[in-house]
Amino acid sequence: MGLMRNLLLAGGAAVLGREVLRRATAADLQGQVALVTGGSRGLGLLVSRELARAGCRLAICARDADELDRARADLITFGGRVETFVCDVSSQDDVARMVEAATDRLGQIDILVNDAGIIQVGPLENQTIDDFRLAMDVMYWGLVYTSFAVLPQMRARRSGRIVNVTSIGGKMSVPHLLPYSSAKFAAVGFSEGLAAEVAKDGIAVTTIVPGLMRTGSHLHAVTKGQHEAEYGWFAPGASLPVISMDAERAAKQVVDAIRCGDSVRFLGLPAVLASRFHGLFPGTTVELLGLVNRLLPGPDARSRGTMPGYQARDRLDSWLIETATTLGRRAAERFNETTPTARERASTGTGTRP
Numbered sequence: 001m002g003l004m005r006n007l008l009l010a011g012g013a014a015v016l017g018r019e020v021l022r023r024a025t026a027a028d029l030q031g032q033v034a035l036v037t038g039g040s041r042g043l044g045l046l047v048s049r050e051l052a053r054a055g056c057r058l059a060i061c062a063r064d065a066d067e068l069d070r071a072r073a074d075l076i077t078f079g080g081r082v083e084t085f086v087c088d089v090s091s092q093d094d095v096a097r098m099v100e101a102a103t104d105r106l107g108q109i110d111i112l113v114n115d116a117g118i119i120q121v122g123p124l125e126n127q128t129i130d131d132f133r134l135a136m137d138v139m140y141w142g143l144v145y146t147s148f149a150v151l152p153q154m155r156a157r158r159s160g161r162i163v164n165v166t167s168i169g170g171k172m173s174v175p176h177l178l179p180y181s182s183a184k185f186a187a188v189g190f191s192e193g194l195a196a197e198v199a200k201d202g203i204a205v206t207t208i209v210p211g212l213m214r215t216g217s218h219l220h221a222v223t224k225g226q227h228e229a230e231y232g233w234f235a236p237g238a239s240l241p242v243i244s245m246d247a248e249r250a251a252k253q254v255v256d257a258i259r260c261g262d263s264v265r266f267l268g269l270p271a272v273l274a275s276r277f278h279g280l281f282p283g284t285t286v287e288l289l290g291l292v293n294r295l296l297p298g299p300d301a302r303s304r305g306t307m308p309g310y311q312a313r314d315r316l317d318s319w320l321i322e323t324a325t326t327l328g329r330r331a332a333e334r335f336n337e338t339t340p341t342a343r344e345r346a347s348t349g350t351g352t353r354p
Contacts, residue, residue, distance in 0.1 A: 030055035038116030046251035052078035089142030114143035122224025125299035135179035158202035175293035211271030216332025229297035231312035239328030
């Protein structure tokens with residue numbers, strides 16, 4: 001018992017010492033230039049807020065100009081300079097132009113945060129090759145393009161930080177999220193490998209592995225198959241406490257990981273536990289997820305189309321789901337995850353089932 005106690009004390013002291021050292025050597029981000037992809041809403045917007053609070057000059061990009069305008073108005077209240085860029089990260093040419101323009105306006109990029117993403121929720125029978133291709137284009141190639149675009153300037157001055165927001169879905173593949181998980185697995189592999197490759201150049205790469213977060217992004221998730229039923233299981237999972245993490249707390253942890261130069265940071269206890277269980281029992285995990293899949297909605301042979309989450313929510317019109325997603329809905333209002341009104345959807349012809 002005495003030996004065990006001494007081992008525990010020694011282990012605790014080592015962990016405490018490591019944490020003290022991390023804090024003592026944490027970087028001051030004041031005055032640095034940070035580029036955040038997907039920075040107009042959700043976690044990307046919240047990370048941008050934290051970087052602005054830390055004194056960074058910001059460049060944010062997204063595909064929607066109106067979202068970017070709202071995000072800029074939000075971010076300038078936190079101080080500092082904010083530049084916005086309309087950019088599709090799945091286009092290498094778009095990314096190259098955006099990085100060049102951001103560098104011209106703000107100076108060399110010190111921090112790159114890759115957060116742009118999409119999610120398609122539905123059974124494999126209703127997914128298409130194009131769904132997989134789109135997921136890879138945005139969440140794998142998107143971060144490869146941006147990383148390659150900033151690496152030359154970071155290597156030239158032998159400093160820089162690249163942060164790749166992946167997912168627990170990149171550590172264990174979740175049913176009905178197969179295109180998403182596939183792209184996130186690729187992103188994890190690239191991010192961890194990149195960290196090993198560029199450490200010699202003075203560049204730190206951080207892989208962020210979050211579980212579910214309350215950002216309100218479930219309203220923009222693309223549902224496939226039985227649209228209302230898919231929304232009905234996914235949205236509460238992305239909204240309920242304990243299961244999902246407070247997004248503002250997650251953003252603070254991302255910036256803390258940037259300051260401390262962490263190579264990997266898991267966000268939320270569920271993500272940590274799921275990853276460890278999968279690491280110890282990979283076969284059992286796959287078998288359990290197979291059982292979970294049996295409980296999820298079946299395919300819809302009549303439709304291979306898509307429907308955004310907010311539209312599936314309107315069609316579902318469930319008091320129970322609305323109650324279960326209260327926190328997610330409030331997050332959407334606070335984090336620029338706005339959705340078109342029913343009148344706006346009708347005027348643009350998006351109010352019909354695909």
